Amino acid sequence: MKPVLVMILTAWLLGPAATSAPAAAEGGLRVDLDRESASTNVVATDELRLSAAANRMESLRTGFAVYRLPVTRPANTFEATVDSTVPPDARLAVDVRARHDGQWSEWTEIRPDAPTTLPAASGTVEVRVMLIAPDGTASPVLRSLTVTPSRTAAAPARAAGPVSYRVFATREGLVGGTTANGHVITRRDHFVALPSRRGLSRDRSGEYSVRVCAANGRCEWAPVWDVGPWNTRDDYWNERREQWRGLPRGLPQAQAAYQNGHNGGKDQFGRQVANPAGIDLADGTFWDGLRLRNNAWVTVTYLWTGGGPAGRVDTHGTPLNVRERPTRHSPNVGFAAEYARVGIQCSVRGDHAEGTQGRTNVWYRLAPGKFVSAAWVAGAAGVRAC
Structure with a gap:
């Protein structure tokens, strides 16, 4: 929490x-x-x-x-x-x-x-x-x-692929509360919080989404709808971060404070840091998407930091099943939350499915061993065959 x-x-x-x-x-x-x-x-x-x-x-x-x-x-x-x-x-x-x-x-x-x-x-x-x-x-x-x-001189180009870091995740909870983007938290909700408003999506959108993967192999793609934990100006995934620029890229300040005594072991508000959290997970992401029982180390990919084909999950409310293979009955290995923006590696043919985007047998590979039906993904373009 x-x-x-x-x-x-x-x-x-x-x-x-x-x-x-x-x-x-x-x-x-x-x-x-x-x-x-x-x-x-x-x-x-x-x-x-x-x-x-x-x-x-x-x-x-x-x-x-x-x-x-x-x-x-x-x-x-x-x-x-x-x-x-x-x-x-x-x-x-x-x-x-x-x-x-x-x-x-x-x-x-x-x-x-x-x-x-x-x-x-x-x-x-x-x-x-x-x-x-x-x-x-x-x-x-x-x-x-x-x-x-x-218009001024061009800034450095964005990296070809999004950056990923291993950080400590805590469960947000707080059902009935309101996030920094105005979303009212529901039971078994699916979103994440990062300690900077730079990657804050609007409610019911996923302009800024992450892929979170646990040690058990499960992953969830989820929008960033809140700001936290601990700090609010710590965009640690950026090379030139807003605050704490002396810390290595990818190291949350809360982790540095908790493990190494950075800033006297305190966050930006002077509070003693009680855990090394660099991301908060809503209950549905924590319990259902990743099937975590306790706070844990996870690998987070900040999807907006890279380019390539992408689409938006459109399921009319429920999380989209991520399957091990492009078939409707292969093992569930995670979720892609409604509104999440998902990076797409390539496409394959598999089982037919019917969803908000019509009936199709096209499946998108989001990562090795992670597939979703194109019937529920809007706006994807330029996707090559696997």
Whole structure:
């Protein structure tokens, strides 16, 4: 179980009491605050603020709104001009991402002191405004947001394949609670939490998904719907991580604190780290997908860090069976959760199945000895035969 879920968004409670906006930069795009494409726990009119209702079981009110940025030319560098009021202990943050070769980049904060550059230029760009306030504190208020896109020298290309690391997994539980993306946790739910908002998917989507494999050989493909455990700015899978840059890539700060006394054995909030967790698993992922009985070491593949053919699991709610062979009755060796984005190695012919994508005998190999029927996978393209 997550040590204390209140840590999920408190990393952002570091903002100034208020900010005021200078004149918008030339070429800036003013965001229409009441035309968000996705949101949770906010009220958007000519201003953006948190709604009155709490969306967590703990002492923080959190919310966000996502906006599509109408760029006219591909861009990879962004500056933001913000007119806002941020009470003490509250926080407002503006993140940006861009879609390239069918995959979104990670969310990256546009800080006031320097432009933010993404890995590749794109004409499909979104910005996300995060609002956070402790109970009893007035909401941050965003009055205007102008984002200025530009194109600069290309960043290093994404690796050919996604990165994988062995980390310690804990069970999240907390049925009835609300995750950082606004999802209400259900019994036997299927998702994961990572200790950074950079790879946070929207509710009912899997833009950022992982493959988690246990020592027993079982795997689950699941979307990232929460932030935690322990830290909230520890994207340890990245070469240039947001915080704790002195640690080796792939080593969660909580693991370094627990095993080696990093940061005095404490997390970013000064709490004594009680386990080395680098990922939290929802109950269905933990018990049913991986068939774990206790917290355990697992191998996690961060699927958005690589390219190649991929599809989205579309089952109308239930997890998709992952089979040992491309047949309907071969052993179940894991699950692919609804909405998860799954990387596809190749395709084979097998048993016929009928699902949301029609009737087909095509099966996708997700990994050696791990197959799913194409009848339940949407949007796959460019898949070669095995």
